[in-house]
Amino acid sequence: MSFSIASALALLLTLGQIFLMDGQFQKLDPRYDRDKAITQLRNACHMIMEQDVIKVMNPQQIIADQKSGTVYQQEQVEKELKGLCLKEKIDYIKTHGKGSKPPECDMDALKEKLLAEKGQSSKGALDGGLEVFKDFTMTDAIALYDYLCAPNPTDSIPEKLDLDKVLAIFNSSVDEAVNADLSKLSEPSLPQSSLIYSLDGTEELGEIYSKENRRTWVPLNQIPDVVKQAFLSAEDKNFYSHKGVELKGVLNGFLRFIEKGVVIGGSTLTQQVVKNVILSSDISLERKIKEMMIASRVEKSYSKDEILEVYLNLINLGRNSWGLQKATENYFGDKYVSDLGLKEAVFFAGITHGPNLYEPDLYMTRIQKRVPYVLKEMRENGYITKEQEESVDPTTLKFTPRKVVHSSYFHQSIQTELEERLGKDAANKGGFYLFSTQIPSMQKALEKGLQQQLYDFEEGKGRLKWKEPLGNLINRDFNDLTLEEHAIFADERQWSKRLLNFRSLYQDVQWPIAVVLNKDSDGTLMGILKLDGTTDFKNLHHSRQGWADQAYRSLKIGDVVDVDFNDNTVSLRTFPTVQAAAVVMEAKTGRVLALTGGFSFHQSELNRALHSIRQPGSTVKPFTYLSALTRGIQPDQIIANAPVYFDPIHIPGERKIRRFRKCNAWSVRNYSSGGPASMSLRRGLETSNNRVTARILKLTEPGNHELGLEYVRNIFQDFGIYDQPEDCYPIILGSQETNVVRMARAYAAIANGGTLVEPHYLDTEKNSGLIQKAPESRPIFSADPVALFQLKNILGGVVERGTATVLKEYAGYVAGKTGTSTSYNDAWFVGFSNDIVVSVWVGYDNGNENGKKRILGGGGTGGGLAAPIAKGVFEESFKIYPKTSLLSNPPPGVRLYRENGIIESYRDGYAPGRAQEWDPRYDENLVSELEAPRLELTSPFESDPRDFNGDFNRNFDDGNDLGQPPRSLRRNEPRQSPRNTKKRKKSRAEIAIENGRGGLY
Template structure:
């Protein structure tokens, strides 16, 4: 028995030793395997960790954010962006929004070291069970993927992601990482970051979001296209509700808020239930597009800085004046277009197969490229054509029981159709004018506030531009580069180079006044012949007549070509050219005599800027569309106003007041500027712009009309001591605009319409008298000095440099421009009548001119 017990004990001990040996063997192998696994894993991590991007660069990360343009009154005008993103610091993001994203993406964000081990294990278990694979990436890992790695789905990228996440957590705070995530994440509809997405989907700020709206945004990072609020609404609501449930369980919303949010509908901009924040902005126009073009040249980073730098741009535009400029120019272009009586056809066409129901034609019409930036004009599509009318569907206007119609009678201004195969004479039926699917522009005609009918409108073929600026600061207050920006983005104020015609003459007269002329100098209005390039050039006055000698003032008031040519010939085109270049009209003006009559090409932008220097007393002024540009941190990187101020830094003013000085360079003699302004007032009060500008405004405005040969270009530019403005009208491909097309008749009314608005807050029109000058009364027909008490229609008060004024009863200098004349030429003529008088020539000699000149006397050196 004892023996058996001993043997059993030995077997038990042997079994125990075997078990212990096995356990030891297993432990050894497990330990060895673990060590090897750690070594292998460490080696893998070491291998992949060597060439990883520098995560510390995230501390200096500046995301591409949109730039905004504000008007002079602080209203948002436009936005420029490649990625629609509005950077928002983490401390300005509401807890509700942060809670929504943490609940949806990484509820353990503030506890884990950069990766969520529990989430990774749960994901692996789900994958092993064959369940839907869930993501296990933390917000930190997503930031590393979005900023430093590519988006490939591979084990290699996940390893790099983990390494970078741990590193980032050691150098960046949790809030820094969350800030990067919430400003970088793509949330669909070209929206990056939560702030831009809140505007895109709900037209709200982050503070205005409801729990349901915040949850919807938090649902988007997973796959924005899968949760579109219209096309995938059911999936979007389901995912939103999941996020809401997580928010409730994580304590970010109450039970009551959860129930209300779950029960709410998904109402977004995309579904049409919310008005887009972009819709609240004005349509992009010539002004903001020109800002884009000019800032692209001025900014160190070029146009890319504007689209990605998060800049705040304060524009110079005055919204009221901009609206007045657009309205005035459009009204005159349309008036001229309708006077021609030519119908150019529809702005677009829609296939008949899309017009079968209201939903179809409204969708097709919304997608058409009809312009929508002309106030009062609405796109419409022709649905049916009858004998005398056409039924139309109008964008944004509900159909009524009777329908909407365009009648043939409304189109009685049309005398000819010029539109492909339907071209012809005056339409006698609606079918000759309209076809089903035509997209046309219409306007509601009202009387006494009551709707009367819909009227057909068309974009004019003729184009033009208008611009106005402050003569002291150079701030461009309004700019309209054409009839419709959406129809044609070509800015005719800055990009169209056209012949200024007679509107260039003030530069000739300014050079003359600087060269010894006075407003009372007598210049001969007689034929001229110039040999140029082996050919004879014979300039003429617009009337094809000549009027004999007349004061310099008359030459500019009546826009006498022959007087201008003689003046330019006398002083030399080199002086005229230098003057035009100094004032910025041309960069390098050829010294051709024809340029004195505006034969060269320049832009309205340059002409208005030069006229502004006439108005401000001859100081250099640079036109600008931008007052100030600030970067994303509020630092000023560009400021137009370079005036200095002494004492402006003081918190309180005691005794001496702040003093502002202007460093602007004097580019024109102040006396010349004053004399020229006075002479150009005569253009408006009794000259070529009297009927269209002077008679309407009734204030002392200086200006000049301009019309080129064959009436291809029409101009009017004018200025006061505060504002300069100008208009240009012509076909984009230059051609004759017809009889009666002059600068005064076409552009004069545009200027007058605009100035009626601009003059409301104008203030004084007084100009300071330059030092060392005297005022003298002159007969504006003869140039003879009159007594100080003289009065009458012929009397005009002229400014002279002290010592250059004629004596009482005397005359100014006599100028023939270098072209020989007979000695019996009359001194002057009151329009077309004449009388004899005594002349003082430029060399100081006096001669009596007979009243009846011979034919040869009026010739130009016998050459004509």
């Protein structure tokens, strides 16, 4: 490494203008100001010669001392490296036996080790000699000294004095210094962390911050004097007397640069602030010149206290902490800066030059050596007494870092929303207290249920694979550990504290975590950190099957793994490959209460809830049924369960030939064969019958199924499922892709009676000072409250009697629909109560494994795989939102009747004959036990001769394999004469029967 002599002279010129011209920087034109430049260089050199720091004036002696010092340092380094290498070889022979031949030493690795032992952070500290006078002889140095620095300077301009280059460097630095934006140093301009809180504000969930700006600003008057004094003693004892640059410090640093080859020391606190906020951290004399110039300007624009406040909020103190407050939280738990005493103050002041070299979990011995140095400086500067100095025992420092919450899918969504609302620059600037919409207990319930379900699914399929441990506490061979590192495994407090750091990386995984403490013939002893923060010791259960056996054999001491801790047994866990995404949303407001975009954010940052689109399968069917209910068709309408055929859809105005088709002909099949010949509209949705769903297109607009499809497409668009629904029949069975959040939003509109809410992650009311406008919810103008209430009632039947009976214990309070796309690619469930909506997708990411597309396979249905994930969420929700019946508060125009044990909802004027009217305001036990069979419209079924068994988007749903429906729904049930003789408006189906067109669709 070498430096330009022109840079060194530009540095000399800078020092002259700072100390002899009071920092009034003037550019010097090489055409007109050459004599002025020479004069300023000479004056600066004479000023330096007067400093005590310059012990030897003769350049020949300086060069000689530098060379001898280099030789001595190189010899010392070589001796120490040889010693480390010899120890490494002896240890190898001890481990592998006397006859073994140790490998050659890795000298680069040994240099790193030596560097750490010396407490240095730069490899240059070991490099020894530095050719700072490259292409610059002793004769050149003497000539420059005689021309600029001697008491009686010569008139002969030295050959190596390139004044044009010196002034070019100097003038460029002046330009940058004069134009530097000093406003960046003000507190509002420095980026900070934005803290995220739960919806009720009681739990801090984490923070958002840009790179190297994880800080929380603390005013200087809230920082104890002892903390300020510790930093001043360790870093800049003359801070309150210098003008931003200290001459002796600069000269000391420059001489160390010549001697050791690294730019170290010599910077005042003001210079450090300038380097970290305004300039880059590159190592060069040119940068140092600019730094000093700007520091001189800063001292004239800001008070000393203001500069100290910036410094203490700016400095990097390790553990991803910038500034004292964030460091206090990360080293000493939930303390505030105002709580710090002398012991903590000297610790922080002592680690500023290399925080990672003083990590308490690894290098406590170094801390014990560093703390006394800071205490000594404080005593010598008159800040503390001898008694106070001796009272501090660094071994009693209690480092209790709180749990660090890393980024998550929810945090990612908050940051996106913040940027959309405030703009990217303002969002990254931070400093906000953000009240999210998250309810932590529901978030945990969602993650726990999802992770358990995915793990159990792949375990049952034999698809789990062991990858590797989460990490290792030491990342070194156990036999090479120091005594201090060995102690970690014997001290429960130490290993559990380290496990907390691993837990923070995988904070969204709701499994216990464990470390291998010992492994021998008696078994593998695990130290376990449970989810509640308590610890335990147990031998690991050795499963001798598949991946678990492979994992057990490969574990080594210090490995950190996920475990299952049940019935006093500890067994290994590994992340499954199958993924899932889910969202929990408040139905009336759009607040997102919980969200996960995958198994774990640390495993994959792709937020599948928002950014993956998949076929929703039968979860879109309710919106097809809604088209029928909106047009007056009632839930008891009987529909044929028979093959159905649809002609191709052609482009308007074109001849009906294949190349002008928008959609091919379509024939529909069910998931399973058999079943009744016909069923009610309600039962069709409860059992997810594909043929009944398809026939609704003919039912809503007899004779014009293309118009029936148009009705459904409009509903899809109005409810936000698709922006541009495909003009093709299979869309009604979920062939077009969408995402989890869109489906939750659509179902929320069913739950709330027709309002399309806007999903959001920041609570508008509590962030009112930051976010002025609430997300806009809008009424769906095409929504019919009566039809939506009827649909809600039918979807309640899906939970009670249909494809989502895994949730049956919540029947009457929860409704929803399952879905399974073609070939078991995707499993879905979207369900709701009167208060929340839960939308769940399960499947494999797109792509092949070993040349094969990954699918869920048998058992991977919406009812069997996705719906159970929602169960725990609803259970948790009922602790927060009281249970209310789905049938409470029916809208005007709805009449409720009890029929065959089912409470059915009818539109006014369409009530069946002998059914008993039911009033939700009264207790069910007070309602008459008189029940009448439902009114059914039946007629002989005539199949369409064009029906065939094609498989156009056959949906493998998890319905229609539930056996025969209730007797009252069978086609041969005798019709009952209506008791209610009140005249009412006839339905389309009744009119069709009277006109001889049949009542089956």
